[in-house]
Amino acid sequence: MKTDEKTLKRVSAMKFSSVYPLLVNKVERKGRTREELDQVISWLTGFDEHQIQFHATSGTTYEEFFAGARLNPNTSLIKGVVCGVRVEEIEDPLMQKVRYLDKLVDELARGKAMEKILRS
Structure with missing residues (x-):
């Protein structure tokens, strides 16, 4: 799934603190x-x-936040739909990382067991 440039710019500039x-x-x-x-x-x-x-109290953008991250090797196990889009089909690396976070937070909020959320 390809994300349009306008959306990519908006998301990459979003402050993690907000x-x-x-x-x-x-x-x-x-x-x-x-x-x-x-x-x-x-x-x-x-x-x-x-x-x-x-990062939660500074002016770090989402782009900077994820640029400094060392993604867990098991992120490829994160599957499913966020905002009508399958996370495993997102082409832009930053947008995919943002959606990975969204998916994990959704699972946490829905009461899923931590072991399952963390793909243990």
């Missing part, structure tokens, strides 16, 4: 914790808790 509180709110509304969210983000990106909090 998205992170929305992710926290989403999982907390469903009875999960910020710590669980951070565990999921850490699994995906390789960032530790301090690095996640740094």
Whole structure:
């Protein structure tokens, strides 16, 4: 699935600090914790808790955030649909990483077991 240039520019310029509180709110509304969210983000990106909090409070863009990440080798096991698009079919690497995060957060918010979310 190809993403149009306008969308790619908009997403790459989004500040992680503006998205992170929305992710926290989403999982907390469903009875999960910020710590669980951070565990999921850490699994995906390789960032530790301090690095996640740094990005969550600085002006880091999504592009910069994922450029510094060391993606988990099991990300290829993340399958499914986010916003009507299969994550495994997304062609743009940045957009695919963003959708991987979206998919994992959705699974967390839906109450899926952490072992399954982390593809253990």
